[in-house]
Amino acid sequence: MIPELGHYALVLALALGLVQSIAPVIGAVTRDGTLMRLGNSTAVMQFVFVAASFLALTICYVTSDFSVATVYENSHSMMPLVYKISSVWGNHEGSMLLWVLILSLFGAMVAIFGANLPSSLKANVLAVQSWIACAFYIFILLTSNPFLRLAQAPFEGRDLNPILQDPGLAIHPPLLYLGYVGFSIAFSFAIAALIDGRIDAAWARWVRPWTLMAWMFLTLGIAMGSYWAYYTLGWGGFWFWDPVENASLMPWLAGTALLHSAVVMEKRNALKVWTILLAILTFSLSLIGTFLVRSGVLTSVHAFATDPTRGVFILCILILFIGGGLTLFAWRAPMLKQGGLFAPISREGALVFNNLFLTTACLTVFVGTLYPLALEALTGDKISVGAPFFNLTFGPLMLALMFAMPFGPLLAWKRGDVYGAAQRLMAAIGVGLVVVALTFLIEGERSVVAACVVGLAFYVMVGAAIDLVERTGLMRVPFRIALARAAGLPRSAWGTAIAHFGIAVTLLGVISAGTWGTERIVAVKPGQTIALSHYELTFDGVKQQPGPNYSAVVATFTVRRAGAVVGVMQPSKRTFATRSMSTNEAALMARGFGQLYLSLGDSEADGSLAVRLYYKPLVLLIWIGAVIMMLGGALSLSDRRLRIGAPKPARGARPAMQAAE
Amino acid sequence: MAMTRRQRRLVLIGGSVGVLAIAVGLVLNALSGSIVFFNSPSDVMEKHLAPGTRIRVGGLVKPGSVERGADLKIKFEVTDGKHDIPVKFQGIVPDLFREGQGVVAEGKLESGNLIAADTVLAKHDERYMPKEVVDALKKSGRWQEGEAAAGGSAK
Numbered sequence: 001m002i003p004e005l006g007h008y009a010l011v012l013a014l015a016l017g018l019v020q021s022i023a024p025v026i027g028a029v030t031r032d033g034t035l036m037r038l039g040n041s042t043a044v045m046q047f048v049f050v051a052a053s054f055l056a057l058t059i060c061y062v063t064s065d066f067s068v069a070t071v072y073e074n075s076h077s078m079m080p081l082v083y084k085i086s087s088v089w090g091n092h093e094g095s096m097l098l099w100v101l102i103l104s105l106f107g108a109m110v111a112i113f114g115a116n117l118p119s120s121l122k123a124n125v126l127a128v129q130s131w132i133a134c135a136f137y138i139f140i141l142l143t144s145n146p147f148l149r150l151a152q153a154p155f156e157g158r159d160l161n162p163i164l165q166d167p168g169l170a171i172h173p174p175l176l177y178l179g180y181v182g183f184s185i186a187f188s189f190a191i192a193a194l195i196d197g198r199i200d201a202a203w204a205r206w207v208r209p210w211t212l213m214a215w216m217f218l219t220l221g222i223a224m225g226s227y228w229a230y231y232t233l234g235w236g237g238f239w240f241w242d243p244v245e246n247a248s249l250m251p252w253l254a255g256t257a258l259l260h261s262a263v264v265m266e267k268r269n270a271l272k273v274w275t276i277l278l279a280i281l282t283f284s285l286s287l288i289g290t291f292l293v294r295s296g297v298l299t300s301v302h303a304f305a306t307d308p309t310r311g312v313f314i315l316c317i318l319i320l321f322i323g324g325g326l327t328l329f330a331w332r333a334p335m336l337k338q339g340g341l342f343a344p345i346s347r348e349g350a351l352v353f354n355n356l357f358l359t360t361a362c363l364t365v366f367v368g369t370l371y372p373l374a375l376e377a378l379t380g381d382k383i384s385v386g387a388p389f390f391n392l393t394f395g396p397l398m399l400a401l402m403f404a405m406p407f408g409p410l411l412a413w414k415r416g417d418v419y420g421a422a423q424r425l426m427a428a429i430g431v432g433l434v435v436v437a438l439t440f441l442i443e444g445e446r447s448v449v450a451a452c453v454v455g456l457a458f459y460v461m462v463g464a465a466i467d468l469v470e471r472t473g474l475m476r477v478p479f480r481i482a483l484a485r486a487a488g489l490p491r492s493a494w495g496t497a498i499a500h501f502g503i504a505v506t507l508l509g510v511i512s513a514g515t516w517g518t519e520r521i522v523a524v525k526p527g528q529t530i531a532l533s534h535y536e537l538t539f540d541g542v543k544q545q546p547g548p549n550y551s552a553v554v555a556t557f558t559v560r561r562a563g564a565v566v567g568v569m570q571p572s573k574r575t576f577a578t579r580s581m582s583t584n585e586a587a588l589m590a591r592g593f594g595q596l597y598l599s600l601g602d603s604e605a606d607g608s609l610a611v612r613l614y615y616k617p618l619v620l621l622i623w624i625g626a627v628i629m630m631l632g633g634a635l636s637l638s639d640r641r642l643r644i645g646a647p648k649p650a651r652g653a654r655p656a657m658q659a660a661e
Numbered sequence: 662m663a664m665t666r667r668q669r670r671l672v673l674i675g676g677s678v679g680v681l682a683i684a685v686g687l688v689l690n691a692l693s694g695s696i697v698f699f700n701s702p703s704d705v706m707e708k709h710l711a712p713g714t715r716i717r718v719g720g721l722v723k724p725g726s727v728e729r730g731a732d733l734k735i736k737f738e739v740t741d742g743k744h745d746i747p748v749k750f751q752g753i754v755p756d757l758f759r760e761g762q763g764v765v766a767e768g769k770l771e772s773g774n775l776i777a778a779d780t781v782l783a784k785h786d787e788r789y790m791p792k793e794v795v796d797a798l799k800k801s802g803r804w805q806e807g808e809a810a811a812g813g814s815a816k
Contacts, residue, residue: 328779386695
């Protein structure tokens with residue numbers, strides 16, 4: 001009964017979605033307030049029905065109702081509750097349901113929190129949002145129905161893919177989808193503005209919080225996915241340039257560009273056409289990501305199943321929305337009036353520079369991801385494009401961007417003074433150069449490039465601090481006044497500085513773990529000691545340990561530094577009988593921001609055990625940096641000028657800002 | 662140095678074209694140097710690739726060909742049913758590396774069509790077969806359609 005209710009709720013959501021797709025648009029054209037307001041209630045009800053549908057599926061999983069095909073395929077009665085719940089989206093059908101759940105959630109949020117939007121804009125936004133939702137409801141109902149029943153209910157399920165039996169599955173997909181799908185709002189706003197043919201600075205103010213929110217979730221989702229891959233795959237890598245990872249990185253890059261160009265539009269009424277285009281492109285990249293992951297054109301950990309009809313269906317959705325969006329853009333964008341002028345060297349100019357580099361970097365990722373697919377389709381040649389390609393293309397572009405980053409916030413709007421900014425950045429440049437020299441002295445000439453990148457990271461971190469120091473007048477005015485100014489500083493200024501600081505922290509982690517990490521692969525016998533960096537690890541032996549739905553082999557290593565025991569590490573290997581496969585549970589030990597990392601291989605014929613040992617200095621900074629970026633975003637989001645429904649800034653807040661500039 | 666709207670636009674367009682040109686240069690440079698072609702064992706035999714080329718080879722681990730040596734050294738043959746290519750590797754092979762199962766090896770081609778692999782990938786669960794392997798087997802006619810349903814599913 002419950003699966004049928006869930007199925008029916010989804011059909012009802014589609015019915016409401018169809019109404020919402022049409023009625024508000026007609027209302028906006030005929031200026032009929034009732035029709036326009038209809039979208040508000042249908043958006044909320046759509047969410048309610050999709051949530052009911054999702055809840056029904058969750059109940060099927062929790063109660064292990066194996067008469068439902070997807071539950072049978074992906075669950076097991078012995079699994080812990082958290083995995084039963086997360087396996088709802090650990091498969092194609094359920095993950096699409098999560099996708100539309102989040103889509104409808106965002107639609108409902110616009111309906112509820114968008115009270116201050118002009119009624120016709122809001123009506124159009126909700127209608128566009130509903131077009132997307134309907135396309136995906138139909139996709140789910142026709143090709144990926146998660147509620148299909150089996151004629152005869154098996155007694156036991158086939159278990160969730162053991163790789164996915166991890167807390168990561170509970171967190172990573174929902175966060176990532178909140179990001180991916182969150183960009184649909186920016187898309188809907190862009191399309192609605194194009195339909196309206198009218199756009200101004202206020203548009204950017206409405207779009208920015210949504211984009212920022214999506215960006216925060218995507219940042220965290222990507223970082224979480226990267227950490228999950230790092231500890232679960234057993235290779236000690238945190239980013240593999242896998243097409244599916246790239247599929248999430250591309251919307252992030254475009255979304256980051258969108259955040260910055262929306263600032264220009266809001267503050268200076270410029271870059272309107274470009275911002276609209278970016279909003280369309282960002283969500284298009286999210287859709288392309290969904291297509292790449294869900295269509296089965298790629299084989300990866302994320303491709304749950306291959307079914308050609310699904311691929312073709314998503315491709316049609318893709319063409320409809322991206323093609324339609326861009327056509328509308330080409331038709332209507334020339335009508336948008338151009339805004340404020342600015343000199344190339346100015347805050348606007350710096351943000352254009354940011355956009356240029358982010359979108360170009362995004363383009364190189366796009367080429368690296370899709371070129372192999374295109375080549376195979378055209379010539380049949382199969383190639384793999386891996387880290388070397390991206391290090392040579394994406395790397396230099398991002399480093400150039402990072403170098404320019406501290407200048408941006410120090411330049412004035414309209415016309416900036418690059419020499420003045422450079423002077424104020426002297427301290428940052430100095431610190432950067434000293435760090436380069438020190439790293440070079442300690443590590444020697446084998447890592448000149450890495451030393452420069454470390455210097456760059458420190459320069460950006462100090463640069464972010466200088467931005468705040470300059471704004472508060474610390475060093476120049478008495479401390480108390482500086483403190484008062486710091487309190488009066490808009491939160492978005494704090495957010496910018498913190499997010500910029502965060503990306504530098506991530507860069508530091510990436511370069512340090514990648515360059516100065518130690519890796520050893522050895523076969524050990526009990527009692528044997530292995531040296532790894534400054535540590536000695538003694539292999540004490542292995543023992544068997546049963547788990548709820550697996551059996552594990554646990555190895556114990558005692559870690560010593562200079563003879564003193566610092567801890568015990570227990571990497572293990574789990575064997576799942578239901579799928580006759582095993583997973584690696586790496587053991588991690590944090591030492592400062594670095595980590596010791598052990599993962600098990602096979603037992604050798606002579607009774608020794610193969611082990612991978614890594615020491616990764618500063619590796620934790622990669623994810624800490626992402627969390628800092630996210631916090632910067634959150635702080636910015638809490639800025640009262642950005643808050644949805646907030647009035648324009650009070651006059652009282654101005655003097656602090658002007659004094660800072 | 663007041664600039665006209667036209668001049669400003671020129672700077673903007675010039676800058677964009679410049680960055681794009683740099684990016685295109687970087688991409689072309691990287692594509693010429695850092696991509697790896699995938700081959701089936703038959704391709705390797707037929708193409709007469711120069712020793713030292715980096716390639717990927719996919720197929721099945723030939724039953725009975727796996728030899729394990731000291732220091733985690735391992736030798737095995739990759740087969741598509743028509744030809745076998747020897748592979749040597751030092752390190753830990755994936756959990757599901759088994760005789761008769763799909764495998765992809767990447768590394769440098771040495772003389773005698775021996776591959777000195779630095780990466781060995783295997784399937785991730787019992788239902789998954791790397792797509793490259795499926796295609797290689799299909800090409801050599803050793804692919805039974807009955808396996809197709811099992812072949813393309815989750816990894």
